[in-house]
Amino acid sequence: MGQVVKQSIKGTVVTYIGAAIGFITTFFVLTNFLTAEEIGFTRVLVDAAILFAGLAQIGTSASIIRFYPYFKNKEEKDNGFFFWTLVVPFVGFLIFSIVFLVLKNPISSYLLENSSLFIDYYYFIFPMAFFLLYMAVFETSSNVLMRIVVPKFVREVLVRLLTLVVYLLYSFKVVGLNGLAIGLCSVYAVASIVNIIYVISFGKISFKPDFKYITKKLRKDYTNYTIFLVAAALGGAITPFINTFFISGELGLTYTGIFAIAINIAAIIEIPYRSLGAISQPHISHAIKENNFIEANTLSKKVSLHQFVVGLFLLFIIWINIDLIFTLLPQGEIYSVAKYVVLILCLTRLLNSTLSIGVTILNFSKHYYYSLIFTFILTVAAIILNNYLIPIWGINGAALASLMSYILYFALLLSVVYFKTKTSPFSLNQLKVLGIIIFMFVLNFIWTKTLSPLVLILNFSELICEIIDGILRTGIICLVGLFLTYKWNVSEEINKLILRINNLWTKSP
Numbered sequence: 001m002g003q004v005v006k007q008s009i010k011g012t013v014v015t016y017i018g019a020a021i022g023f024i025t026t027f028f029v030l031t032n033f034l035t036a037e038e039i040g041f042t043r044v045l046v047d048a049a050i051l052f053a054g055l056a057q058i059g060t061s062a063s064i065i066r067f068y069p070y071f072k073n074k075e076e077k078d079n080g081f082f083f084w085t086l087v088v089p090f091v092g093f094l095i096f097s098i099v100f101l102v103l104k105n106p107i108s109s110y111l112l113e114n115s116s117l118f119i120d121y122y123y124f125i126f127p128m129a130f131f132l133l134y135m136a137v138f139e140t141s142s143n144v145l146m147r148i149v150v151p152k153f154v155r156e157v158l159v160r161l162l163t164l165v166v167y168l169l170y171s172f173k174v175v176g177l178n179g180l181a182i183g184l185c186s187v188y189a190v191a192s193i194v195n196i197i198y199v200i201s202f203g204k205i206s207f208k209p210d211f212k213y214i215t216k217k218l219r220k221d222y223t224n225y226t227i228f229l230v231a232a233a234l235g236g237a238i239t240p241f242i243n244t245f246f247i248s249g250e251l252g253l254t255y256t257g258i259f260a261i262a263i264n265i266a267a268i269i270e271i272p273y274r275s276l277g278a279i280s281q282p283h284i285s286h287a288i289k290e291n292n293f294i295e296a297n298t299l300s301k302k303v304s305l306h307q308f309v310v311g312l313f314l315l316f317i318i319w320i321n322i323d324l325i326f327t328l329l330p331q332g333e334i335y336s337v338a339k340y341v342v343l344i345l346c347l348t349r350l351l352n353s354t355l356s357i358g359v360t361i362l363n364f365s366k367h368y369y370y371s372l373i374f375t376f377i378l379t380v381a382a383i384i385l386n387n388y389l390i391p392i393w394g395i396n397g398a399a400l401a402s403l404m405s406y407i408l409y410f411a412l413l414l415s416v417v418y419f420k421t422k423t424s425p426f427s428l429n430q431l432k433v434l435g436i437i438i439f440m441f442v443l444n445f446i447w448t449k450t451l452s453p454l455v456l457i458l459n460f461s462e463l464i465c466e467i468i469d470g471i472l473r474t475g476i477i478c479l480v481g482l483f484l485t486y487k488w489n490v491s492e493e494i495n496k497l498i499l500r501i502n503n504l505w506t507k508s509p
Contacts, residue, residue: 018156
């Protein structure tokens with residue numbers, strides 16, 4: 001677990017740097033210079049490209065992690081494994097290019113009334129999807145080689161920096177809407193090229209195929225797994241974008257833009273898992289290959305626990321400051337209607353990032369085909385609930401539809417995972433964390449009733465007083481929570497990290 005923690009910490013640091021850039025982009029550029037409709041347009045465009053790329057992979061990212069241990073051999077250049085990581089997704093891209101061309105008319109008919117702007121730029125999703133596809137493929141290749149930091153930098157920092165530049169060019173009228181769409185495509189082109197160059201720079205991989213190494217059994221296993229992943233992708237890749245599609249069609253791009261801002265805020269919850277999951281998945285894949293489910297179970301519990309700790313602390317910070325966040329947000333009065341959307345989406349992201357490691361175990365085990373059933377249940381539930389709840393509660397209904405769908409999904413899936421593999425992401429220490437967070441919310445309630453009014457009478461403007469109160473309240477209560485986490489010995493790794501930071505602090509002059 002030491003290497004997992006070390007790599008995930010580095011990756012998380014990079015991710016939070018990217019999050020800071022994303023914060024600047026969202027809170028000081030998008031909401032200040034773009035209308036909610038324009039934000040909605042870019043959200044739909046990128047989401048459509050991500051969906052296209054996810055389907056076109058035909059499971060390549062998962063296949064890389066699952067099958068690399070079978071090819072791994074330094075002397076033999078991994079037996080030509082990385083040749084297939086180029087060919088398979090390219091075939092997928094050609095297939096789904098035809099699919100998306102065929103679907104243009106029915107999609108256009110649905111979005112014509114409320115989101116016609118997206119239809120005018122429909123064909124931009126093709127080049128964007130292509131670059132997103134290979135950016136993801138080469139990032140996964142780096143992950144299995146235990147090099148997550150640079151690809152993580154590309155995805156979380158470089159992409160966000162270049163995206164910020166594109167938005168600034170549009171904000172200051174240097175480029176128009178066409179330039180904005182071209183610029184977003186170019187961002188992912190640059191990111192893809194950087195990832196490709198980085199993987200090639202290792203000098204340890206070969207794109208020369210070794211057809212003799214592909215035994216009949218290996219070919220059969222890969223084919224069956226790929227067919228399964230294609231079927232699963234038809235549901236799994238679609239689910240995250242159902243909200244965007246239904247909101248755009250039913251309510252229009254303005255509400256899509258408002259919902260997108262709420263998504264950006266809630267996305268902070270799952271940032272740690274992007275690194276923790278990326279570095280832990282190859283280890284879990286190897287453990288399952290060796291039929292070592294005891295180690296897989298241990299890794300599952302630790303990954304889930306650490307994400308639960310960080311995710312709950314982040315949810316606490318966001319929610320106790322949500323009104324201040326919308327006050328500071330340019331045109332915040334427009335986006336504040338999404339206040340409870342943020343809360344519901346934060347809970348959804350917490351649930352998803354904490355329990356997704358169970359999905360990883362199922363997908364890498366011989367029982368992977370079960371996840372196909374649950375993926376379709378998730379997709380169908382999301383479609384039905386969005387269709388039913390959006391007309392009643394608008395964007396709050398869309399957020400609630402996601403939460404309810406994932407609760408059903410994980411309840412069923414994790415039951416099967418435990419029954420088939422005897423592994424579970426749950427641990428008693430998670431109850432300790434939940435108790436700590438509840439206590440922190442109680443402290444926050446007491447603070448707002450007693451100390452906040454005292455801060456507000458300082459000789460500053462009301463906004464400055466609210467900011468001071470928010471910083472003091474958040475900082476002090478989080479320190480109390482961190483102290484309790486240490487004293488209750490919630491996690492050995494977290495305690496070691498706290499001691500290491502404390503030693504550096506005490507040794508500093």
